[in-house]
Amino acid sequence: MARITFIGAAGVVTGSKHLLETDAGTRVLLDCGLYQGLSELTQRNWTPPPVDPAHLNAVLLSHGHLDHCGYLPALVQQGFGGRIYCTSATADVTELVLRDAAGLQEDEAKRASRHPERGLHTTPLYTTADVEKVVPLFSHVEYGQMCTDLPGCTFRFSDAGHILGSEIMEIFFEHKILVFTGDIGRYGRPLLRDPTPIAQADYVLAESTYGDRLHPQSDPQDDLCTVINASLGRNGVLVIPSFAIGRTQEVLYAIGQLQAANRIPACAIYVDSPMGIAADDIMERHPEATRFDLRQRFGAGDESIGAKHVTNVQTQADSIKLNDLSSNAIIIASSGMAAGGRVLHHLRNRLGRANDTVCLVGFQSPGTLGQQLLAGQKHPKVMGVPIDVHATIAHIDGFSAHADRSELLRWFGNFTSSPRTFIVHADPGPAASLAAAVASQYHINATPAQQGEVVEIK
Ligand SMILES: [Zn+2]
Known part of the structure; x- marks a missing residue:
């Protein structure tokens, strides 16, 4: 049997x-x-x-x-x-x-x-x-x-x-x-x-x-629009911890849609995740597994799922250079729950800045830095160092x-x-x-x- x-x-x-x-x-x-x-x-x-x-x-x-x-x-x-x-x-x-x-x-x-x-x-x-x-x-x-x-x-x-x-x-x-x-x-x-x-x-x-x-009823693209406008309105930088595969592409697509509809101001977008950049490429190579052919929709040479003004950050040195940005920029970096990856150094650098925003996207597991920030902890440890949180913490749950x-x-x-x-x-x-x-x-x-x-x- x-x-x-x-x-x-x-x-x-x-x-x-x-x-x-x-x-x-x-x-x-x-x-x-x-x-x-x-x-x-x-x-x-x-x-x-x-x-x-x-x-x-x-x-x-x-x-x-x-x-x-x-x-x-x-x-x-x-x-x-x-x-x-x-x-x-x-x-x-x-x-x-x-x-x-x-x-x-x-x-x-x-x-x-x-x-x-x-x-x-x-x-x-x-x-x-x-x-x-x-x-x-x-x-x-x-x-x-x-x-x-x-x-x-x-x-x-x-x-x-x-x-x-x-x-x-x-x-x-x-x-x-x-x-x-x-x-x-x-x-x-x-x-x-x-x-x-x-x-x-x-x-x-x-x-x-x-x-x-149940997931929230609101459209995550609308929620992202609100967060981006509020963040850039504070003359700060928005950091989005994001899973490299799937989530990063959905966020980029949503940003592209918001740009096309003129719903967000012009700003620089950095994808600081070699794995996320590789995942964009894999998605573009597999139209049989997507709702439409991304290469046809967005045209040859578009590396960023329809989003414009995107810089792909490959090296650690270029990642660290992003610390000099003070306004009008979005940084998307792994990992999604801020449990590791390059996003940690961005958080160590930016959580203390009152003008900046960290937008957590999706479920945050107990014990992760993402969950601590979501719970309103004011002095979490980032890479072993306690940080005073002055940045705004936002959350979007609809990208699951x-x-x-x-x-x-x-x-x-x-x-x-x-x-x-x-x-x-x-x-x-x-x-x-x-x-x-x-x-x-x-x-x-x-x-x-x-x-x-x-x-x-x-
Ligand atoms: Zn899965």
């Missing part, structure tokens, strides 16, 4: 890994994500998964966020040599993300070696050399194409609308259909398409990151890449069958809340997946 084992992202929102074993002996890992956040979770990355990677036939990868793809180099290091199936856009995003992650882990291991008293890992979980071994394993499967490579099971991907290249998977085996959502995106976003409706399934593994919450409760329920409304549903990739509250809503609204038997739970497919 075929079975599914929930290896990760059960009761939590990171570490996405689900094992499908068919009667024919095919073993497929759905996602291969890293645990992130609190140390009790990241510690789990050091325990090998309960399946011999050498005996896995393949990994089906839903998208290139680290919590879905970030364990791949470790899996390869442990003997996995099968194919990694995903869209070509996901392969490009994943390579970019893994190279960055390996570099960060190498840096962390070096720091840990200098401070053995802290008891942290002095060898990285994986290195750039391990990432090099992952890249040749990618097999591209385009949206809608039925892949028949694996014995005893076929599968196809459709657009999840979450980030560039993201997929919902339909897996067909032994007269059953298993659907895995990966992460589900939003409806009506400007750059990405709506999540693809699926009508038929026997089993569903569905994410529920925002299963108990995840479907909220109403959007998840809208997607479930497409089923004409009643698939047995397991909620994954959610904290316990949102998981239970969405399971109850799906059950009451659509009479679908839905329960939160438990860590290590094995489900027999009957």
